[in-house]
Amino acid sequence: MIIGVPKEIKSDEYRVSILPVGIEELTKRGHTVLVETAAGVGSGYEDARYANAGGTLVDSAEEIFAKADMIVKVKEPQPIEAARMRPGQVVFTYFHFAADAELSEGCLKSGASCLAYETLVDRNGRLPLLTPMSEVAGRMAVQEGAKYLEKPMEGRGILLGGVPGVEPAKVLILGGGIVGTQAAIVAAGMGADVTIMDVSLDRLRQLDEIMPANVTTVYSDAHAIQEHAVKSDLVIGAVLIPGGRTPVLINKAMLKDMLPGSVIIDVGVDQGGCIETTRPTTHAEPIYIIDEVVHYCVANMPGAVGRTSTQALCHATQPYVIELAEALASDGLETLVRNQADFNSALNIHIGKVTHEEVAHAIGVDYDDSFAMK
Numbered sequence: 261m262i263i264g265v266p267k268e269i270k271s272d273e274y275r276v277s278i279l280p281v282g283i284e285e286l287t288k289r290g291h292t293v294l295v296e297t298a299a300g301v302g303s304g305y306e307d308a309r310y311a312n313a314g315g316t317l318v319d320s321a322e323e324i325f326a327k328a329d330m331i332v333k334v335k336e337p338q339p340i341e342a343a344r345m346r347p348g349q350v351v352f353t354y355f356h357f358a359a360d361a362e363l364s365e366g367c368l369k370s371g372a373s374c375l376a377y378e379t380l381v382d383r384n385g386r387l388p389l390l391t392p393m394s395e396v397a398g399r400m401a402v403q404e405g406a407k408y409l410e411k412p413m414e415g416r417g418i419l420l421g422g423v424p425g426v427e428p429a430k431v432l433i434l435g436g437g438i439v440g441t442q443a444a445i446v447a448a449g450m451g452a453d454v455t456i457m458d459v460s461l462d463r464l465r466q467l468d469e470i471m472p473a474n475v476t477t478v479y480s481d482a483h484a485i486q487e488h489a490v491k492s493d494l495v496i497g498a499v500l501i502p503g504g505r506t507p508v509l510i511n512k513a514m515l516k517d518m519l520p521g522s523v524i525i526d527v528g529v530d531q532g533g534c535i536e537t538t539r540p541t542t543h544a545e546p547i548y549i550i551d552e553v554v555h556y557c558v559a560n561m562p563g564a565v566g567r568t569s570t571q572a573l574c575h576a577t578q579p580y581v582i583e584l585a586e587a588l589a590s591d592g593l594e595t596l597v598r599n600q601a602d603f604n605s606a607l608n609i610h611i612g613k614v615t616h617e618e619v620a621h622a623i624g625v626d627y628d629d630s631f632a633m634k
Contacts, residue, residue, distance in 0.1 A: 264328025274302030274566030347371030398442025421451025
């Protein structure tokens with residue numbers, strides 16, 4: 261089995277999909293791993309470490325896509341990468357098809373099989389490959405929110421935690437999952453007045469038990485969101501529908517009632533975002549302003565902390581990468597996804613058909629239930 265590790269080319273993306281130890285584990289099992297030159301440099305892993313671990317350094321991504329049976333990436337294939345994907349090839353990465361019609365069309369045309377980190381569900385019903393980056397993004401959301409609340413950044417000029425005699429910033433977090441929980445922990449630790457909202461009462465009860473006194477839990481409905489959003493200094497969108505389009509919770513009309521200079525950090529931008537005015541931005545140009553509300557909607561937030569993010573991601577993905585490579589080399593992909601629920605849930609596109617129901621619904625195409633587990 262030939263496995264390819266191309267260098268990430270999305271704007272300001274510094275992560276790499278496999279650590280040198282992962283290369284060592286794959287090569288000792290008899291697999292060949294092609295690593296594009298400088299693929300790990302942004303995360304602090306030099307070429308020599310990959311070569312010493314048994315990887316074969318390759319000068320171009322084009323050669324990797326042409327030779328590899330399996331491609332392992334971090335971010336969704338960019339247009340030039342999607343054009344290089346081919347029938348019979350397996351690509352394992354974050355895809356987030358629901359909010360990207362162009363990517364979906366390109367991957368469908370390629371004839372390749374696309375397994376998405378973000379929809380892989382383990383036997384406990386968790387999203388183990390999405391969780392580590394959600395943890396990073398949740399913590400970063402507060403870090404970035406605090407920065408953009410500063411007046412030179414077009415914010416309200418508010419210190420998140422306040423000072424004695426001056427009230428702290430009000431932070432509203434929409435969603436009590438991994439992102440929302442991590443954001444609440446950091447914001448509360450900085451001294452902010454935090455409200456976290458969710459539609460699950462069970463989840464709100466759990467959060468109420470573990471959060472400090474400056475975090476309030478509120479059931480999420482349209483009226484409650486309106487009430488809290490208009491008086492919040494920082495709003496963090498932390499909503500997730502695995503494989504599907506994120507529901508819009510704050511519409512454009514609500515922005516006019518929000519505080520001038522308030523900040524929105526929409527972490528779910530990859531899946532469309534929960535703010536109607538969300539559109540993807542980059543680390544180079546992270547914000548835009550609508551109705552005096554600062555929007556930060558960077559689609560690859562964890563990429564900015566490449567060293568931390570690469571280690572966190574690869575610790576989670578490595579066992580799955582190894583298992584997938586072993587299965588492809590023996591029984592093949594179709595046998596694997598028919599028999600193992602986790603890889604079944606990860607399969608989004610296979611030979612020109614959408615095999616994940618939520619993805620099919622989100623992008624408006626027919627759902628192929630050939631691999632649906634009974």
